Amino acid sequence: MEEAENVSAKSSQDGTGTPAVSSPMTGPGEAGLPDARSTEAGTADTAPADTAAADTAPADAAAAPANTRNTGPGRLLIAVYAVFAISATARAGYQILTKFSEAPLAYLLSAFAAVVYVVATVSLAKPGRTAFKVSVVAVLVELVGVLVVGALSVFDSVNFPHETVWSLFGRGYGFIPLLLPILGLIWLYRRRPAPLKA
Amino acid sequence: MDAYFYIILVVGLLSTIICVAAGIMKKAPNDTTILSVAAVELSLLVYLVGSVVRVASGEQIAGEPWEFWGYLATALLLPIGAVYWAILERTRWSNFVLAAVGVTALVMAARMNQIWY
Numbered sequence: 001m002e003e004a005e006n007v008s009a010k011s012s013q014d015g016t017g018t019p020a021v022s023s024p025m026t027g028p029g030e031a032g033l034p035d036a037r038s039t040e041a042g043t044a045d046t047a048p049a050d051t052a053a054a055d056t057a058p059a060d061a062a063a064a065p066a067n068t069r070n071t072g073p074g075r076l077l078i079a080v081y082a083v084f085a086i087s088a089t090a091r092a093g094y095q096i097l098t099k100f101s102e103a104p105l106a107y108l109l110s111a112f113a114a115v116v117y118v119v120a121t122v123s124l125a126k127p128g129r130t131a132f133k134v135s136v137v138a139v140l141v142e143l144v145g146v147l148v149v150g151a152l153s154v155f156d157s158v159n160f161p162h163e164t165v166w167s168l169f170g171r172g173y174g175f176i177p178l179l180l181p182i183l184g185l186i187w188l189y190r191r192r193p194a195p196l197k198a
Numbered sequence: 199m200d201a202y203f204y205i206i207l208v209v210g211l212l213s214t215i216i217c218v219a220a221g222i223m224k225k226a227p228n229d230t231t232i233l234s235v236a237a238v239e240l241s242l243l244v245y246l247v248g249s250v251v252r253v254a255s256g257e258q259i260a261g262e263p264w265e266f267w268g269y270l271a272t273a274l275l276l277p278i279g280a281v282y283w284a285i286l287e288r289t290r291w292s293n294f295v296l297a298a299v300g301v302t303a304l305v306m307a308a309r310m311n312q313i314w315y
Binding site: 071072073074075076078079080082083086090094098 | 262265268272276279280283284287289291292294295298302
């Protein structure tokens with residue numbers, strides 16, 4: 001993984017290596033040319049408000065490209081999150097529309113999981129500090145959710161029919177729901193925004 | 199499990215293997231990996247056409263028909279979305295994104311088979 005990260009830093013256009021995160025002060029020179037490329041990718045899904053917030057200070061503008069998580073391994077993470085967002089939403093929608101009265105709690109939990117995945121997908125794809133915070137919360141909620149629901153479905157299988165994404169620690173989905181928040185937190189930690197200057 | 203599933207099984211696994219290999223070899227998405235994903239899309243289209251013909255000729259879907267078509271429609275969008283997402287930033291990681299298409303299509307095809315029979 002360590003090696004992989006370094007390689008990606010070389011091959012991706014904005015130098016995604018960890019150093020870029022911890023040192024926003026490296027100066028505009030280093031970020032000069034690659035920036036154009038990464039901003040172009042970033043603005044595609046950036047609300048105008050976000051861009052404005054990111055550009056409050058020149059230093060911030062230079063740090064902005066580093067303040068994204070939709071690059072390198074992050075793209076794979078977002079893609080997997082997107083697949084889970086779609087499948088969890090579809091599944092919850094199906095359960096609630098067709099057989100909600102059978103197990104309201106489990107199906108509401110399904111819907112909740114779907115919302116968490118959607119929020120995580122969108123916030124991971126967006127640059128900026130706010131998106132980062134939202135991502136951390138969403139991924140933490142996801143981790144707690146998969147652990148609590150997973151444990152409940154094992155120890156109290158009568159009241160927790162195995163019908164949510166998180167049941168049995170996500171066994172029905174190859175344990176990816178358990179793995180995803182851990183990888184997500186690692187990724188978020190590695191790409192955390194630089195501390196604000198007073 | 200019918201022939202449509204096995205087609206997607208083979209094509210999907212091949213595509214995943216090709217894309218993972220390309221990712222491990224530190225290559226950006228290229229013609230080979232993108233075409234392998236296109237092959238997954240093609241086999242899903244074959245499934246679509248075959249299913250339309252079967253329903254038109256009077257065959258019944260055992261499960262919920264709209265669930266089946268929902269899965270199929272989503273599966274058809276998947277390769278397109280993945281290729282779009284992958285070519286926006288052409289790094290080795292994008293090949294792993296493409297690799298996810300084959301397995302996902304495979305799982306969805308298995309579920310579609312369950313619904314049909």
